[in-house]
Amino acid sequence: MSGIKPSEVSKILKQQLEGIKTESQLEEVGTVLQVGDGIARIYGLQNVQANEMIEFQNGVKGIVLNLEEDNVGAVLLGPAVGLREGDSVKRLRKISSIRVGKGLLGRVINTLGEPIDGKGPVEGELLEMPLERKAPGVLYRQPVNEPLQTGIKAIDSMIPIGRGQRELIIGDRQTGKTAIAIDTIINQKEAFERGKPVYCIYVAIGQKGSTIANIAKTLERYGAMQYTIIISSTAAEPAALQFYAPMAGAAIGEFFRDTGNHALVVYDDLSKQAVSYREVSLLLRRPPGREAYPGDIFYLHSRLLERAAKIIASDQIASQMNDIPESLKGRVKGGGSLTALPIIETQDGDVSAYIPTNVISITDGQIFLESGLFNSGVRPAINVGISVSRVGGNAQIKAMKKVAGTLKIDMAQYRALEAFSKFGSDLDAFTKQTLEKGARNVELLKQNQFAPVTVAHQIVLLYCGTKGLLKDVPLTKVVDFEQQVIDYMELKHKAAVDSLSQGKIDGEIEKIIESIASEVGKRFKIN
Amino acid sequence: MNSNTISVRYARALFASAKEQNVLDSVRKDMDTILAVSTESPELGKLLNSPVTKPSVKIKALTGVFSDSHMLTKRFLELLTTNKRESWLPLIARNFISFYKKEKNIVSVSISSAIPMPESMQSQLKSKLKADLKSEVEMESDTDESLIGGFVITIENQMLDASVKGQLKKIRYEFLNSKSI
Numbered sequence: 001m002s003g004i005k006p007s008e009v010s011k012i013l014k015q016q017l018e019g020i021k022t023e024s025q026l027e028e029v030g031t032v033l034q035v036g037d038g039i040a041r042i043y044g045l046q047n048v049q050a051n052e053m054i055e056f057q058n059g060v061k062g063i064v065l066n067l068e069e070d071n072v073g074a075v076l077l078g079p080a081v082g083l084r085e086g087d088s089v090k091r092l093r094k095i096s097s098i099r100v101g102k103g104l105l106g107r108v109i110n111t112l113g114e115p116i117d118g119k120g121p122v123e124g125e126l127l128e129m130p131l132e133r134k135a136p137g138v139l140y141r142q143p144v145n146e147p148l149q150t151g152i153k154a155i156d157s158m159i160p161i162g163r164g165q166r167e168l169i170i171g172d173r174q175t176g177k178t179a180i181a182i183d184t185i186i187n188q189k190e191a192f193e194r195g196k197p198v199y200c201i202y203v204a205i206g207q208k209g210s211t212i213a214n215i216a217k218t219l220e221r222y223g224a225m226q227y228t229i230i231i232s233s234t235a236a237e238p239a240a241l242q243f244y245a246p247m248a249g250a251a252i253g254e255f256f257r258d259t260g261n262h263a264l265v266v267y268d269d270l271s272k273q274a275v276s277y278r279e280v281s282l283l284l285r286r287p288p289g290r291e292a293y294p295g296d297i298f299y300l301h302s303r304l305l306e307r308a309a310k311i312i313a314s315d316q317i318a319s320q321m322n323d324i325p326e327s328l329k330g331r332v333k334g335g336g337s338l339t340a341l342p343i344i345e346t347q348d349g350d351v352s353a354y355i356p357t358n359v360i361s362i363t364d365g366q367i368f369l370e371s372g373l374f375n376s377g378v379r380p381a382i383n384v385g386i387s388v389s390r391v392g393g394n395a396q397i398k399a400m401k402k403v404a405g406t407l408k409i410d411m412a413q414y415r416a417l418e419a420f421s422k423f424g425s426d427l428d429a430f431t432k433q434t435l436e437k438g439a440r441n442v443e444l445l446k447q448n449q450f451a452p453v454t455v456a457h458q459i460v461l462l463y464c465g466t467k468g469l470l471k472d473v474p475l476t477k478v479v480d481f482e483q484q485v486i487d488y489m490e491l492k493h494k495a496a497v498d499s500l501s502q503g504k505i506d507g508e509i510e511k512i513i514e515s516i517a518s519e520v521g522k523r524f525k526i527n
Numbered sequence: 528m529n530s531n532t533i534s535v536r537y538a539r540a541l542f543a544s545a546k547e548q549n550v551l552d553s554v555r556k557d558m559d560t561i562l563a564v565s566t567e568s569p570e571l572g573k574l575l576n577s578p579v580t581k582p583s584v585k586i587k588a589l590t591g592v593f594s595d596s597h598m599l600t601k602r603f604l605e606l607l608t609t610n611k612r613e614s615w616l617p618l619i620a621r622n623f624i625s626f627y628k629k630e631k632n633i634v635s636v637s638i639s640s641a642i643p644m645p646e647s648m649q650s651q652l653k654s655k656l657k658a659d660l661k662s663e664v665e666m667e668s669d670t671d672e673s674l675i676g677g678f679v680i681t682i683e684n685q686m687l688d689a690s691v692k693g694q695l696k697k698i699r700y701e702f703l704n705s706k707s708i
Contacts, residue, residue: 020701029686044684
């Protein structure tokens, strides 16, 4: 700013002043009957539409939610300070929406799309995208067929996620739910650098401001902010902004999805969104149902998650998609996707509560995190037995599918035997072998936070695990073994690694891995 | 949830019976008073909403306050109180007035200006609006110095802001939303 002369500023200001239309237009107004608890009842506004934005006399905006016979119920998107009975309310004649563009990447914004990171206004072209939009119809979709690599061994091998899938991350507090989502975002850096980015949107709902600042800092540190947008609605914000935050995230995701790009949206977390929606609904006097949630809480989540989709590859068909917003017409391209990772926090592992069961039934699978596993050092604390991915298997790359095919069954067998072996001391050789292999696999699947592993490396390590190549390695040395095998592969057999990342595996590569594993294994052998 | 239906139903019933007895105008006047009193004095609202005050006391108070009202209005107030719907009274009055206006084809216009509007100009405006809207016009006018200049006219739910204050607000908004500064 310091380089600009005052005379230039005045000139620009003058130009802008000349461009402003000061003619008056007819506006539709109503009167405030009652304000309180973030809700306003308004008399008049006969022609207002549901979900339309309105503006109060003090400049605070609101969204119309209830249309009744003689009054209108609206939520306030700001403080009610200064609002009084009898104040006028103006229709803004636009459905609640957010302005979206590539300029949002790297920014932290609020639910209304305003930047809150102090880096100035959002630059570049911005398109108006509605917060509430109907999900694409059957005709415009395609089955999930591309993988979304999370960089987490346990997930990519056993609970694979495809682009366009909705995979729930569920668990108690302090089990690493957010960590999985953040790791997944960090792992998209490779795709970004290859020029085929998966844009990430992290929606923080009802969290502490400090937590959000931490996440932004972490993403910045790992170079992930350049393709990420953070939507923050902290616990201090009005309930309306909190329950609209995921929809803002979906709207941004749809912008990328419908322009032929790939996007990933994390809703952290939907239990808090449900709570704020319950608050607003009860204040609007909608009848409460189970756990006092309103009757349409299922619909709220199902329509939100249904917006995650894999769009058909044909540009021609995709351009005829239903409910394309006006601003996006003519720009729609096929082949894009929006993957959703909703997060649900359970209380004491209770998945049969209302919201968890709802969201489990909506999504295409769930990653279940357990505090017991977390505390015994298995991190990520994924309970492989009850975690599933209903569609991701089709999206797994061939090599991974081949290598990890038996891993889930092996793990199940191990767990059954482990429980059984606690009762007796005499075990036959086969049982002992299964137990040892299982224990090593568990070690192999452990992974540090912020340390995503590439697909090729995952395949190498899992090949060693499933083929029992770690039998000579003591449990405590598995981490070192992993590191050395990877280093060896990268150093001596770069071609094999490249071919693995393409998804190709053959006898030759298998032989290379086996020889390296036995060589490295020897170093750890205890005589 | 059902607050709206209650007020509309009572207002409709009052309107129908007033129309039958041909006393629409006087009941309308009563409703105007009730609405004015309830917006001006919060005490009335407090009394109406109070669950500890006995209905008999409420009836006495209401008929006392609105003693000049028409017989029908008084009876209506009594009915409302015995049915324990008295807290909806202001909304009922509002709805009654809107029914009345619809019936008589009346449009209410309010105009506020920075300096008092001359009587002649007001009547001129009124007759112009009457012709344009093809309906009766009820006009209110007041002065609001904070407008600085110009006027704001509200016709039912439509508002035309032609005041200096409104223009300044627009300019402020444009400047705040422009990218170059």
